[in-house]
Amino acid sequence: MPSLISPAERDYILKGIECNIRADGRQRSDFREITLETSVVSQTSGSARVRIAGGSDVLISVKAEIGPVQVDPETGDGADKGQIICSIECAPSASQQFEGRGADDLNNELTQMMSRFLCSNNTAISSLSPTCSGSGGIDLSKLCIIPGQQCWILFVDALVLDYGGNLMDAIFMGVRAAIYDTKIPKTEVQDLGDGQFEFEVLDDEEDIDFVHGREDMPICITLNKIGTRHIVDATLLEELCTEAKLVVAVNRAGEICGLQKNHDGSIEPSLLLEMIQVGKTMGQALIKNLDAKIKEEAESDLTKRLQGDPARKLGFFAQ
Amino acid sequence: MSRVELLTPEGLRVDGRRPAELRKITSTTAVLSQADGSAYLEHGNTKVLAAVYGPREARHRTLVVHDRAIINVEFNIAPFSTGERRRRGKNDKRLLEMASFIKQSFEPVVITTLYPRSQVDIYLQVIQQDGGVLQACINAATMALIDAGVAMTDYVCACTAGWVEREAAIDLNHIEESSDTSEVTIAMLPKSGKVTLAQMESRLHVDKLEALFTLAGEGCKQIHQVLDRTIRNRAEELAQKLAV
Numbered sequence: 001m002p003s004l005i006s007p008a009e010r011d012y013i014l015k016g017i018e019c020n021i022r023a024d025g026r027q028r029s030d031f032r033e034i035t036l037e038t039s040v041v042s043q044t045s046g047s048a049r050v051r052i053a054g055g056s057d058v059l060i061s062v063k064a065e066i067g068p069v070q071v072d073p074e075t076g077d078g079a080d081k082g083q084i085i086c087s088i089e090c091a092p093s094a095s096q097q098f099e100g101r102g103a104d105d106l107n108n109e110l111t112q113m114m115s116r117f118l119c120s121n122n123t124a125i126s127s128l129s130p131t132c133s134g135s136g137g138i139d140l141s142k143l144c145i146i147p148g149q150q151c152w153i154l155f156v157d158a159l160v161l162d163y164g165g166n167l168m169d170a171i172f173m174g175v176r177a178a179i180y181d182t183k184i185p186k187t188e189v190q191d192l193g194d195g196q197f198e199f200e201v202l203d204d205e206e207d208i209d210f211v212h213g214r215e216d217m218p219i220c221i222t223l224n225k226i227g228t229r230h231i232v233d234a235t236l237l238e239e240l241c242t243e244a245k246l247v248v249a250v251n252r253a254g255e256i257c258g259l260q261k262n263h264d265g266s267i268e269p270s271l272l273l274e275m276i277q278v279g280k281t282m283g284q285a286l287i288k289n290l291d292a293k294i295k296e297e298a299e300s301d302l303t304k305r306l307q308g309d310p311a312r313k314l315g316f317f318a319q
Numbered sequence: 320m321s322r323v324e325l326l327t328p329e330g331l332r333v334d335g336r337r338p339a340e341l342r343k344i345t346s347t348t349a350v351l352s353q354a355d356g357s358a359y360l361e362h363g364n365t366k367v368l369a370a371v372y373g374p375r376e377a378r379h380r381t382l383v384v385h386d387r388a389i390i391n392v393e394f395n396i397a398p399f400s401t402g403e404r405r406r407r408g409k410n411d412k413r414l415l416e417m418a419s420f421i422k423q424s425f426e427p428v429v430i431t432t433l434y435p436r437s438q439v440d441i442y443l444q445v446i447q448q449d450g451g452v453l454q455a456c457i458n459a460a461t462m463a464l465i466d467a468g469v470a471m472t473d474y475v476c477a478c479t480a481g482w483v484e485r486e487a488a489i490d491l492n493h494i495e496e497s498s499d500t501s502e503v504t505i506a507m508l509p510k511s512g513k514v515t516l517a518q519m520e521s522r523l524h525v526d527k528l529e530a531l532f533t534l535a536g537e538g539c540k541q542i543h544q545v546l547d548r549t550i551r552n553r554a555e556e557l558a559q560k561l562a563v
Contacts, residue, residue: 041447042364044399054352059446061399087406092393092442093354093370099378099393099440101409157398161368161444162351316350316359316368 003097005240013241017226024235029282031233036173036290038181038297040315045154046182049315050174055164055235057094060156060174062182066201067153069144082143082151086114087158088171094163114158114171117218117249117258136249136257137216138179142209145187146197152184154211165235168247172220173290179217180294183208218249218257219287221279225267230275232282246272248279252287256280323498326484333495334363338488341478341538344545346459348466348553354442356467360459363492364449369459370442371467374434388434390425394418394456396445417453418443424457424477424506424516430470439469450492451479453504457516458542465550474546475515477506478538480531482523487530489538503528505535509543512536 013023020027033053041047044061051057071078088110090103097103118136143152156178158171186207189199224234224242234242243265249258256276261267267275325333332338342363351357354370361367377383394417398406407414421441429439441463443456457477464471480489481502488495491502501523506516523531 041366041399043402043447047399057351059397061397063399063404065404087398089398091370091395091444092440093351093357093368093444095353096372096375096378096440099442155398155404157404159397159444159446162353164352315366317345317347 002236002240005237009237010241013238014227017229017231017238022231022238026233028229028231029278031286032235034170034173036177036293037314038177038294039301040313045184046178046180048174048177048181050170050177051162052164052166052170052233055162056160056167056170057162057164058167058170058174059159059161060171060178061159062178063155063157064152064182064184065155066145066150069148069151071148080144080147081140083140083153084115084118084138084156085153086118086156086175087111088114088160089158090160090163094160110158110168110171113168113247113260114156114175117172117220118156118175136218137213137251139212142212143184145199146189149197150199154179154182163236165239166222166233168220168222169233172218172249173286176214176217176219176287177290177294179211180214181298182211182214184211185209215291216251216253218251219283219290220247220249220258221283221286222247223275223279225265225271225275228271230271230278232278246275246279248276248283250280250283250287252284252291254280254284323494325495325498325500326486330486332483332488334492336488336490338483338486339534339537341490341541342492344458344542346462346546346549348462348549354463354467356463356465356469358459358462358466360455360462362449362451362455362458362490364447365451365455366445366447367452367455367459368444368446369456369463370444371440371460371463371469372442373439373467374437374469375440377436377438382438383436386435387431388429388437388439390422390429390431390439390441392418392422392425392441392443392460394421394443394445396448396452400445400448417456420453420516420518421456421460424475425460425464427513427515428471428473428475428508429464430472433470439464448493450494450496451490451504453477453518454479454490454506457506458546462546462550466553473508473510474543475506476509476539476542476546477504477516478535478542479504480535480538482527482531487527487534489534503531503535505532505539507536507539509540 035051038048040049045064046062049059090098092099186202187199223230223246225244245262247260346360348358350359356371358369454477461475481491481500501521503519
C-alpha cells in the first residue's frame with residue numbers, strides 16, 4: 001500500500017475525475033468488477049469471499065456458537081437476545097504496513113464501524129463494545145435459545161487478505177453474503193418444570209435455520225470527495241487524493257442505516273445531501289444485484305447436491 | 320475409553336488413504352495484487368495463503384546486516400480455521416515458534432548474500448486447519464518466494480510422517496494428529512536431499528525413526544513434483560503472455 005503520491009499523479013487523477021473519466025477508464029459512478037462466492041470455508045456456519053478486480057480481497061466467516069446471554073446491567077436489555085460479535089483483521093499480506101501491530105488501529109476502526117452499522121438501534125453503552133445488542137436488520141431475538149440463559153452467538157470474522165482500495169464496501173458485501181449463507185442448527189427446548197429448561201441441538205443436516213432478517217442487512221457505499229466531485233469504488237491511488245470520505249450504509253428498502261465521515265477534509269452541506277442520495281440509490285441497486293447472484297448460487301448448489309454432485313467451489317483458484 | 324480406529328483391518332486410514340499416500344495438493348501462485356509474490360496451497364483440507372514482500376529496504380535500521388538480507392516471517396492463524404473458534408494474539412508463543420521454524424528452514428536456501436542490507440518478508444495466513452499446518456506453510460512459502468523471484472538454491476519441500484497404530488504413514492490429517500500419534504515434520508531440499516528442518520514433539524522408539532524419515536523424504540519428493548508442475552505451468556503461461 002503506497003502512502004505517498006506525486007503531485008503530477010494527483011493532478012492527473014483530479015483532472016480525470018473532473019472530466020468524468022478515471023485512470024482505469026471508469027466513470028465516476030462505476031464500480032470495478034466484483035467477484036463474490038459463498039460457502040468457501042467448510043468448517044464455518046457461513047462464509048464468503050469478495051474480491052474487487054485488481055484489488056481488495058476479503059474472506060468472511062460466520063461461526064455460530066452457543067453461549068450465555070449478555071444482559072445490560074443498566075437497562076436489563078438483552079435477556080432474550082442472541083449476539084453478533086464482529087472482528088475485522090487486516091493480514092500483513094495486504095500491505096507491509098499491517099505487519100506486527102501496524103494494523104491494530106485500522107482493525108479497531110473497521111470493527112467498530114461494522115458493529116455499529118450492524119446494530120443500528122444501539123444504546124450508547126453497547127456501541128462502545130463490539131458486542132451488538134441492537135440489530136442492523138437481523139432479528140436477534142430469534143437467536144435466543146432459552147431466554148435469560150443460553151443463546152446463539154454469531155462470530156463474524158473478516159480477514160482482509162489484499163488491499164486495493166474501497167475496503168469497507170467489500171467487507172460489507174462479504175458480511176452480508178456470509179450471513180445470508182449462515183446455517184444454524186435447530187434446537188429443541190424442553191421444559192423441566194420450576195423454571196428449569198434443557199435444550200438439545202438437532203444435528204440433522206436438514207434441520208437448519210437461516211438468520212432471520214438477513215435480507216434486511218445493510219451494505220455500505222463509500223463515496224470519496226475528490227476536488228468538487230465524488231466517486232465510488234476508489235482505487236488505492238484515488239484514495240490518496242481523497243479529501244473526505246463518506247460511508248453510507250443502506251438496506252434494500254433504501255433506508256439509511258448508518259453514516260460515517262472519514263478522512264481529514266470537509267464536505268459542504270449541499271454536497272453532503274447529494275452524496276447521501278447517490279449512496280442510497282447506488283446501494284439499493286447493488287443490493288438487488290447481489291441478492292440475485294447469491295440466490296442463483298444457492299440454488300445451483302442445491303440442485304447439484306440433490307443430484308449428488310459435490311458443489312465445487314473455486315475459492316482462491318478463481319482469478 | 321473408546322478410541323478412533325485409525326487403521327482399518329485392510330490397512331486403510333480414516334480418510335481412505337493408504338499409509339504412504341499424500342492428500343490431494345492443489346496450489347496456485349500470484350493470487351494477491353500488492354505482494355511481490357504470493358501462493359495459495361491446499362493439502363486436503365488444510366489451506367494456507369503465503370505472501371512475500373521484498374527484497375526491500377530493511378524496516379528497522381538496527382536489524383540491517385551489511386552483507387546479506389534478513390528473512391522475516393510472520394505467521395497467523397485465522398480465528399475461524401479450526402472447528403471451535405479461537406483467537407490467537409500477535410504474541411502467541413506458539414505462533415512465534417512456528418514462524419521461527421519456517422524462518423530457519425529457509426535461511427540455508429535463499430541466497431541472501433545477493434541482497435545485502437535488505438529484508439525479505441514472508442507472511443503466512445492459515446485459513447483452514449486439518450493437520451500438517453507447518454508442512455503446508457513451508458510449501459506455500461516456497462512457492463511464494465519463487466513467484467516473487469527471490470533467488471534460491473532449491474525448493475524447500477516439507478512433509479509429515481507419523482506412526483499410525485502399527486504402520487508408518489505420511490501427511491497426517493487432524494484426526495490422526497490429535498489421537499496421540501508421534502509425528503515428525505521434515506523439510507528437505509529435493510535436489511540434494513538435505514534436511515533443513517526436522518521436528519518431533521512426541522515420543523517414538525528410535526528403531527522406528529528411520530522408517531519415518533525415509534517415508535517423509537519420499538513424501539517431500541512427491542510434493543516437489545506437484546509444486547514444480549504448478550510453477551512450470553505458471554511460467555509457461557507468463558511466457559505465452561509475453562510472446563503475444
